[in-house]
Amino acid sequence: MDVLADVLRLASLGNAVITQSEMTAPWALLVPSEIRVAIHLIRSGGCWLRIPDGPQPLRLVEGDIVLIPSALAHVLADAPDTPPLPLEEGLALARQRAQDGELSGERAGLLCVEITFDHAARHPLAGMLPDVIHVPAHEARQGEALGSLTRILLEEAGCQRAGSEIVIARLIDALLVLIVRHWLETQHAPNAGWLGALQDPKILRALSAMHHDPRHPWSVAELAARAGMSRAAFARRFSLLVGQTPLGYLAQWRMNVAAKLLRSTGLSMENVALSVGYDSAPAFGNAFRRQFSISPGRYRTRSVPALWVRSGKPAIVSE
DSSP: OOHHHHHHHTOOOSEEEEEEEEEESSOEEEEOTTSSEEEEEEEEEEEEEEOTTSSSOEEEETTOEEEEOSOOOEEEESSTTOOOEEHHHHHHHHHHHHHTTOOOSOEEEEEEEEEEOSSOSOOTTTTTSOSOEEEOHHHHHHSHHHHHHHHHHHHHHHHOOTTHHHHHHHHHHHHHHHHHHHHHHTOOOTTOHHHHHTTOHHHHHHHHHHHHOTTSOOOHHHHHHHHTSOHHHHHHHHHHHHSSOHHHHHHHHHHHHHHHHHHHOOOOHHHHHHHTTOSSHHHHHHHHHHHHSSOHHHHHHSOOOOOEEEESEEEESOO
16 A cells, blocks of 8 residues: 555645745745645745744755645745745735836745645644755756656646646646655655654554555554554554554544545445444544534535636636
8 A cells, every 4th residue: 555645645735826926135925824835936046945933044046846844834035034024915015016117136936836725634744744845956857757847837837728727736736746755765764754654664564554444443453463563562663653643543544534535525424434434424423523623514515715826916717
């Protein structure tokens, strides 16, 4: 079972906003923590990335890619010490300055993807990645798939031709996967958090079992047997690598699978419940509410925001 692919498959977009901007110094944009995942592509020029109360600012240059996967407020700016404006206000000011012809400062071209998922519970990506993943331009170019996909995304977002809505959404999905894969393949520590569990053959066997059959009434003892470990040793090792107990992870995974089924299939509530290991719809409904703070029925019928592309001024691509 490709557990990483399984997790990323559930990382479907609820709301994506793509911003193409030409920034002229001085400028600084504060990206809020409400944006669950942010991807920044440096199209031209350069800028600085800084995390409030975080490490030293990071210099970004043309061709660099940055992924912020964990709802972390951050600032993109022309200089490390430029005071930031809220994202919308800063973009509006940049558009106004361009209209007024105030383009004498150093410029930077950005394409930023803001992703907010359609439920508020812990997402499968949460906790599995560092706060910032930086893919330098030379590494992006070396990875043929990553470099090619980035170029196609920039082209589609810029032209917005017929069908671009679907193409862009799929490209964002693929870009997220390729960035995560690149990070995983370039890590030197074999046991680096959640992703380290995928490199631990024993823990991977247990994870694969849960992902392959989430409806099964797994016990810690049974999962330990799959891993070929004692119950106590397995529980300790799993919690250390994954950051959750085995049954806590199973409960979260079941609810993420259920959320996907509710949105992407016409299965009855009873069948969704059975698919993730619950004997009755009421029991499933109670578990779903604890995880997402919303009933399964309301979650299924709640509208998902559209994909937006900003270029000069906001433009709805689909409704």
